[in-house]
Amino acid sequence: MSKDSRLDIDPQQRLIEIPEQPPKPLRVIAPKNPVWTENKAQFIMRYLRYFVYITKHGTYIDGFAGPQAERETDSWAAKLVLESEPKRIRHFHLCDANPAQVTRLEALKSSQALTDSSGKPIHRDITIYSGDFNKRVDEILESGTISEKEATFCLLDQRTFECEWATVEKLARYKKSGMKIELFYFLANSWLNRALSAQKDMDRLARWWGHDDWPKLRDMSRDTRRDAMIERLKSDLGYKYVMPWQIFKRKTGGIVMYYMIHATDHPEAPVQMSRAYRNTVLPLEPVEQLELGLEAESKGPQTQPPPPLSGQRSA
Numbered sequence: 481m482s483k484d485s486r487l488d489i490d491p492q493q494r495l496i497e498i499p500e501q502p503p504k505p506l507r508v509i510a511p512k513n514p515v516w517t518e519n520k521a522q523f524i525m526r527y528l529r530y531f532v533y534i535t536k537h538g539t540y541i542d543g544f545a546g547p548q549a550e551r552e553t554d555s556w557a558a559k560l561v562l563e564s565e566p567k568r569i570r571h572f573h574l575c576d577a578n579p580a581q582v583t584r585l586e587a588l589k590s591s592q593a594l595t596d597s598s599g600k601p602i603h604r605d606i607t608i609y610s611g612d613f614n615k616r617v618d619e620i621l622e623s624g625t626i627s628e629k630e631a632t633f634c635l636l637d638q639r640t641f642e643c644e645w646a647t648v649e650k651l652a653r654y655k656k657s658g659m660k661i662e663l664f665y666f667l668a669n670s671w672l673n674r675a676l677s678a679q680k681d682m683d684r685l686a687r688w689w690g691h692d693d694w695p696k697l698r699d700m701s702r703d704t705r706r707d708a709m710i711e712r713l714k715s716d717l718g719y720k721y722v723m724p725w726q727i728f729k730r731k732t733g734g735i736v737m738y739y740m741i742h743a744t745d746h747p748e749a750p751v752q753m754s755r756a757y758r759n760t761v762l763p764l765e766p767v768e769q770l771e772l773g774l775e776a777e778s779k780g781p782q783t784q785p786p787p788p789l790s791g792q793r794s795a
């Protein structure tokens with residue numbers, strides 16, 4: 481048993497373990513309530529709120545940034561992250577291939593406040609990129625904002641097969657020292673078999689999966705594909721902690737629509753992701769309470785163990 485203080489917790493707490501090679505195993509509290517599609521953006525924003533509270537700065541890359549609903553909405557990750565307090569993320573890179581979505585991103589950029597809630601000027605830059613993220617990713621990486629020490633989070637919120645594996649690799653390998661760019665990768669689940677059968681463009685599949693075994697994709701079970709993706713993020717790209725977060729179809733649980741796979745080198749990041757998942761549906765805690773929460777979470781859970789998610793199944 482590790483002597484890490486975060487593991488020094490009430491044995492009655494129900495924990496899920498993140499399978500880990502060195503450096504050390506991490507355990508996070510199993511979630512009580514499912515996160516469902518409608519509040520995925522809240523989940524992302526919540527995590528980044530905790531993330532910047534630790535890092536005090538940051539760069540946010542959103543490769544597929546237009547709103548899912550193709551209209552201005554409060555379930556839009558880029559919007560919620562931009563508006564979240566405290567405003568510590570200094571650099572935003574938002575890309576979309578659809579011109580109408582780019583127009584929405586430009587409008588979102590123009591609507592941003594110039595001062596924060598306490599009246600202080602906000603020093604940040606927001607760059608909008610129009611086009612295929614797989615092509616524009618190099619420009620974003622070379623923009624000059626992502627130094628070796630810059631805490632950088634990249635959302636890869638594709639619809640199904642848009643984000644090529646080579647792009648994931650470029651992001652993961654960009655930094656040569658320290659913590660890699662954190663990834664939050666969308667992996668379809670409930671409709672993936674159907675989408676694979678319907679996909680006629682084999683090159684597209686090969687580019688998406690990016691591994692020699694892509695012709696076997698259709699024969700793999702959903703869980704095998706998910707586990708293979710997790711394993712590659714660890715073994716091929718070297719991420720220390722990789723964890724899939726289930727996003728359900730409905731508030732009540734049931735079908736896992738897709739996974740958001742979190743890949744990071746920071747041992748605190750999965751702990752805060754777990755906290756974000758559990759808190760997604762709760763009212764936002766005031767900024768003054770953020771620090772208290774961070775400390776409590778890192779030392780171990782203070783609350784009663786949650787019951788299992790009801791009706792949870794893979795698809």
Ligand SMILES: C[S@@+](CC[C@H](N)C(=O)[O-])C[C@H]1O[C@@H](n2cnc3c(N)ncnc32)[C@H](O)[C@@H]1O
Nearest residue numbers: 544546547548556557576577578612613637642
């Ligand atoms: C699932 S939506 C993103 C949802 C968004 N993250 C939200 O919170 O609402 C996917 C977006 O990716 C865009 N897209 C599709 N292919 C793309 C590509 N190759 N490069 C960049 N954007 C792309 C679509 O136009 C769409 O706006």
